[in-house]
Amino acid sequence: MEQAFGLVHHGTATVGGRSGITANTICCDVCIVGAGPAGLAAALRLADLGRDICVVAPLPGDGNRRWESLTPGAWKILDALGLGTALAQSHCLLSHAASVSWGDREVNRDGHAEVTFLIDRARFDACLMDAARRRGVRLLTPAVASRPQKIGDAWLLPVTTDQTTVSLCAAHVIDASGRKALTGSRRHRLSPATLALCARWRGPPAPPGVTRIEATAESWCWSASLADGAHYAAVFVDPRSLRAARDEPATAFLAAVGRSSPRWDGTLASPVTACDASASRIARAPGLEDTIAAGEAALSLDPLSSQGIQRALVDGQQSAIVVNTLIVHPERRRIAVAFHAERQAEASRRDSAMCHGLYREQATTYQSPFWSRYCGQDTPVEHQLRSPVPLDNLLPETRLRLSPRARLEDTAVIDGDLIALAPALVHPELDRPVAFLAGRSIGSLLARAFSGASAASLFDGWRADSLPEGTALELLRWFWQRGLLVDSSATDAS
Structure with a gap:
């Protein structure tokens, strides 16, 4: 298989300035371990930047072919x-209709909900792999990588294929190998242990x-109707309940479905598979801190958010930009790595706060151990905008200045295909520092505000800088209602 690449060197290789390594060696700029959405998004982005990429794709998993929801946001990224x-x-399916039974709410949306997509993950990932191959990404598949070793300035990874074992030499490694995390060590659980039981079944x-999403006293279920008339279901349960009852996955799956509404009546049409569905974060193993972890090799979100793909x-693309920065500007390593860590932490906080609210809502309906354990976690409170400043107080002649509670400070941001420092606006009403709005730097947008310009002159200045009228008006409202720009004649208290 490796011979087809034309990349294998026999004998003694020189790696990172050190010679003496004897092996079949494949050399590249970046090795990506894992061929899921995170790994292949990183591969595609780096390939477009002209980097030499090799992806190690593991053996296909056994069990059921999974179906998942793909949000409109994910489709836009793709x-x-x-x-x-x-x-x-x-072969993705459009999903216009949904039934949600959650808490004391029963919602049926037919033809009016935002359209989502149902995807067969096996076909979806294969499609991404084909696209990567066409874009010049080199694939070692099926293959399994062992933990990388730093040799000089490069990484050496033993890779086992169905034919032989080779060594892959790369300047940078992106670990996108999923929950097992090739370069990870300690796993920190961000939510109570949750097990997903998945199967196809024949029903109404x-x-x-x-x-369809439905909650019971001891589980919650998601299902989708497929084109062949079957259904795919994932039931989320407490794994301790299986161990206590000594149940097999199929028994637990049928018991959970049996506690749901009659709409779940049916019979199994496939084996039941079980997998960990807990939200978690994985730390890098000692000595591997310089590798970049993407996707579930770094962070697994709660399945309730449906934001996994x-x-x-997003994380795959950000990982690619971080690695590209390390290649072009190695002196920016600290800010690039810090940027990536903060984006992952931000995603975790946002997902945790959103899901905690949904679990808390469900716990008021079912006061059972399954739901109460979610509400007992220390969960960050979701940031909420305080009562917005009334727009009636903003007049064309109102003279504006930056709020005393706001400041501009240099922050690591994405600037094109690199991580760089740029002025960003920091304020208690913002979830995170903001460096760009409407494609413009925050510094340029606020330059006129520092001189106490009127609202009308600030608006006209933005229009003169080629911002569309509607965009300029929305920006003015955004700054005002969040208290970022204030009336220069008002006191700090007001």
Whole structure:
């Protein structure tokens, strides 16, 4: 297999300035371990930047073919990566209808909800791999990588294929190997242990693409109707309940479904598979801190958020930009790595706060141990904008200045294809520092505000800088209602 790459060197290799390594060696700029959405998004972005990329794709997993929801946001990211046409061929289903039974709410949305997509993960990942191959990414598959070793300034990874074992030499490593995390060590659970039991089943007929979410006293379920008339379901349970009852996954799956509404009536059409679905964060192993972890090799979100694929795609692209920065500007390592860590922590906080609210809502309906354990976690409070400043107080002649509670400070941001420092606005009403709005630097947008310009002159100045009228008006409202720009004649208390 490796011979087809034309990249294998036999005999003694020189790696990172040190010679004496004898092996079949494949050399590249960046090795990416894992071929899921995070790894392949990173590979595509780096390939577009002209980097020499090799992806180590593991053996296909056994068990059921999983179906998952793909949010419109995730589809936009894929389209931006140039994958819109390719993904149209991955047999995804449009989902216009959904049924949600949560807390004391029963919601049926038919034709009016934001359209989502149902994807067969096996076909979806294969489609991404084909796109990466066409874009010049080199794939070692099926192959399994062992933990990398730092040799001089480079990394050496033993890789086992179905034919032989080779060594892969790379200047940088992105670990996108999933929850097992090739370069990880300690796992910190961010939510109570949750087990996903997944299977296909035959039940009452439904139009293809209909999704359903339903909660019971001891579990919650997600299902989707498929084009072949079958259904795919994932049931989320406390793994301790299986151990206590000594249940097999199929028994627990059927018991959980049996506690749901009659709409879940049916029979199993496949084996039941079980996998960890807990939200968690993975620390890098000692000596491997210089590797970059992406996707679930760094952070697993709560499945209730349905943001897993979208977050993986975002994280993969950000990982690519971090690595590109390390290649072009190695002196920026500290700010690039810090930027990536903060984006991952931010995603974790946002996801945890959102899911905690949903679990708390459910716990008021079912006062059971399953739900109460989620509410007992120390969960960050979701940031909420205080009562917005009334727009009636903003007049064209109002003279504006930056709020005393706001400040501009240099922050690591994405600037094109690199991580760089740029002035960012920091304020208690912002979830994070803001460096760019509407494609403009925050410094340039606020330059006129420092001189006490009127609202009308600030608006006209933005329009003169080629901002559309609607965008300029929205920016003015955004700054004002959050208290970022204030009336220069008002006191700090007001």
